[in-house]
Amino acid sequence: MKKTKPILILLICTLFVAGCTEQKILERISITTLLGYDLEEEDKVTTTLTVRQVSPDDKSSLETQSNTEETSNGTSIKVNLQTSKKIMAGQLRVLLFGKKLAQDSIEQTLHTTMMNSEISSSIYLAVADGTTKEIIEAQYENITDIGQHVFNLIDHNVEEQHSVSSTLHEVVRNNYSPFRDIAMPIIKKEGQIIKINGLAIFNKSKMVGELSSEDAFYVIMLRDKFKAGSVELSLPGNTLNHDRDQDDKLEVSIDSIKSKRSINLTNPSTPEFDVTVDFGCRLIELHSNENTGRPEVTKKLEKAIGDKMESEISRIIKYTQEKNSDIFGFGDDYYASVRNSGLTEAKWHQMYPNMKVNVKVNIEIFRNGVFE
Template sequence: MIKKGFICCYSLSFLLLCGCAEPKVLDKVGLITTMGFDIGKNGSFLGTLVGLKIDTNSQKDVVILDSESLSIRGIRSNADNQTSKRLTSGQLRVILYGEELLKNGKIRIAPILTSDPAISDMTYIAMVDGRARDLLHVKSSHIPDIGTHIYRLMDQNTKSKMMPLSTIHEVLHDHYIIGKDPVLPILSKLDNNGVVYKGVAIFKGGKLVGKLNTEQSFYIMLINDKYKSGTKDIIIKSDSSKLKGGQGLTNKTVASLDSIRSRSNIKLINKEKLEYEIEIKLSGRMLEINSPIDIGNPKNMKLIEKEIKKSMKKDIEQLISFCQSKNSDVFGFGDIYRSSVRHSNLTEEKWYKMYKNAKVNVKVDFVVIRTGLND
């Protein structure tokens, strides 16, 4: 009996050791951490690959390879011809697209992301203001690894609610669902060879149709997501004499808020004439306001709350109007219509004709929960 048990254990161990998975020895592979794609000449694609160079004799831990091909898959194959290590994408953290590549509609976002099973659904995606190749070739003493730097920049800004979440999982969901379009963060190269988050790109299907600044991207996240702990400077557009003539280097009245908490709700209130209502409730701590108004006075605080509500409402209405003019439904109005109207048989073509004429009513409720050291 003991002998039979020993034979069974030995056989099981042998089977486990003889698995069919292809072995990948670390010192024989190159781990790609970041990939960038641009439009090339004569219908080709330009690819830039940032990888970890696993070589104890090398002084550099990062290698950057440029490749060109008529297909996206061919970019990595051609890059393999330039290195002694076989490139793998199992450690890929960021995918970047050059602006012209998305603007010309030469490539849709989704197909490229689903072609490699080794790429994680949690990989970040972004658009570059200009060429992805130029951004990935940034040379700066404080950025020894451009791939890791971009990943950490996107990760911390996403977690702090400064940047919309743009993992492959999120982008593919918005890309394939009828009635919602994806957004991508925009990264830009600074003059001092740094990298900065500049706003968001909006799409109609998989084609770039417009760009929004960071102020506008805040409102997209406010509508589409819940804030649990955010920070933001709000520009107050007010006719009140108490809130005019901001102090400092600008004549704009700005209120600095943190500990922002919010929730939003979008309702279809008229399916025949296509009318929606967006209700946003948020609260936050006001740390500073660059106006001589006395925030210790309860009446002044009520005035500030009222004017912030008005300013936010106006900014959101302008944002929605701009997105409608570009036929980009980044808020998911179409998805709400499809789920609310039985037998709608909604198609992309049908929805885009309806969306640009939809009426959207915006309600904003804002409360200052405390005022820093003035409590």
């Protein structure tokens, strides 16, 4: 009898817990996977979302809902009034911001999303090149589920390190960090194709500039370690053959095997940083007849690729300084390196545009081509 008492108590507690849990029967709810916010005139917000309806016979269908109100929460209430089933955000995969809203501020929308306990912190956030409504409501010949398609598009490119990761957790962390700013992918619709078309950079909660999708390679190089990724480079035409014109282009394609970067503060008063990137790569394509198996040819390529990358990284850092958007977290490094600096968010944003950065990229080509 003594042994059965604990088991009986456990069963009773389980029944009570199960009875208190809100039941979410698929046939009685609508599941949203993609949500978009656009800024309208008079500061109103349009919410557009994809909704999956599941019928009692296990068939499902997709539809879009849209409404405009004063706030994002107000539009959500109006959208619920347009559907016969309660809209649940537990399966949300991607949140899109229209460019106009992103340039105005994503602060309120970000706060509302963060406070919603249904929404996972692992959802992706991105900026639409134009409005989110035109992306979500469009008819596509080869896309059956726009929400899942956009999620797969972002997730695949993040995994391959062609684009920065911008989960809700990462964006909220950077938004509330006093010394680091947000970067997230830009999604663009071109006819029947949806693609990642660049990188939006922010000063706190406002989008202040754009980088190309090719520039994302260098942003990732400074923000993280490379484990994948590839890039095409145009080197001077006389890199391997001095008889060729320098203005001609030598096209090179490489992919990354490994990279490591270090950022060291050398002068707190300027401030001045030394950025060093050690980059091991594989040469996968070269528009030249030169024998890349010769050490002297490899050395010339390593030097030229390093110089090109240094130039590109310096250009991108300068652009972020012009926009006062510290997407690399130099402010975090400064704060960690200088004791009793009294550094504040406002003070760092005064210092960042005048910061000096010395970039050094060390290239090592491990293998040439696929078969070596």
